[in-house]
Amino acid sequence: NKNLLEIKDLSIHYITDDGTVRAVEEMNLEIGVGETLGLVGETGAGKTTTALGIMNLVPNPPGKIIGGEIVFEGEDLVKKSQSELRKIRGNKISMIFQDPMTSLNPVMTVGDQIAEVVKLHQNVNAAEATERAMEMLEKVGIPGTRHKDFPHQFSGGMRQRVVIAIALACNPTLLIADEPTTALDVTIQAQVLDLMRNLKHEFNTSMIMITHDLGVVAEVCDKVAIMYAGNVIEYTDVKRLYTSPKHPYTIGLFGSIPDIESDESRLKPIKGLMPDPTNIPSGCPFHPRCPKAMDICSQRKPKNTEVEPGHFVKCLLFENTEK
Numbered sequence: 001n002k003n004l005l006e007i008k009d010l011s012i013h014y015i016t017d018d019g020t021v022r023a024v025e026e027m028n029l030e031i032g033v034g035e036t037l038g039l040v041g042e043t044g045a046g047k048t049t050t051a052l053g054i055m056n057l058v059p060n061p062p063g064k065i066i067g068g069e070i071v072f073e074g075e076d077l078v079k080k081s082q083s084e085l086r087k088i089r090g091n092k093i094s095m096i097f098q099d100p101m102t103s104l105n106p107v108m109t110v111g112d113q114i115a116e117v118v119k120l121h122q123n124v125n126a127a128e129a130t131e132r133a134m135e136m137l138e139k140v141g142i143p144g145t146r147h148k149d150f151p152h153q154f155s156g157g158m159r160q161r162v163v164i165a166i167a168l169a170c171n172p173t174l175l176i177a178d179e180p181t182t183a184l185d186v187t188i189q190a191q192v193l194d195l196m197r198n199l200k201h202e203f204n205t206s207m208i209m210i211t212h213d214l215g216v217v218a219e220v221c222d223k224v225a226i227m228y229a230g231n232v233i234e235y236t237d238v239k240r241l242y243t244s245p246k247h248p249y250t251i252g253l254f255g256s257i258p259d260i261e262s263d264e265s266r267l268k269p270i271k272g273l274m275p276d277p278t279n280i281p282s283g284c285p286f287h288p289r290c291p292k293a294m295d296i297c298s299q300r301k302p303k304n305t306e307v308e309p310g311h312f313v314k315c316l317l318f319e320n321t322e323k
């Protein structure tokens, strides 16, 4: 089995005073060894809940995995105890967040922070761990001699490099990056993405890249899942998504993007708003905004349909609705 991670029919809900938020609905995704999956969608589409779900870190209550499986290296993480999960987190699965300061300790040198992780995962003494920390800094493009510096002595882009060094220090098989470049300047973004892509190849790490930026997807991803109101509405490899998007929402996102190389790759706003998460429209959740909506779309929920091998779409246009 070459899949590192298989998400099967995963549903995650939040039970709130205002009602049930269906943050993730019947999600199916697969990630192979060394592969990068882009998880794309507007704010509130369910991207971050998916990431937290994989780590089994959805705050409970109000959140709960209500069904499905997260099979990682052949084992279902949903069934694991918290102590088993702690061993997997930060060991086999690492996460990088948007704001590097949330994962850095402001009163500890960056070298010590990397060395701490190294010591936890490799059987080395303090001097060796510091040496490895310096090597890791060099790998992310920071002079090793700066290991004695504190986070505030670095720029935003450099801090994110330090976070990447920490995340890779435990040699994870899966790296989940939640909007890792959003808070950075455009030129720095490109450098950090380049770095991530190179390191991914060097370490053969699989990656989930959460983003709202289709340029980032084109740059680093092999496969992409487009999310809308908790649903993966289209899922295929990057090339196919760019050359033949099928779902009306995806087509809307690509609306005015001429090509992959374009700088104008931010998601284009589509007419109308994302639905209220506690009150998702009946049938296809996209129907109030969909230019192709049919009468049946407000009544019937689209099923995940394989329109060609490896290309999945949740839209009634691609189903035999006569059934």
Ligand code: SF4
Pocket (backbone or CB within 6 Å): 247, 248, 249, 284, 285, 286, 287, 288, 290, 291, 292, 293, 294, 297, 302, 314, 315, 316, 317
């Ligand atoms: Fe549009 Fe209907 Fe397809 Fe939903 S199911 S995307 S409303 S055509």
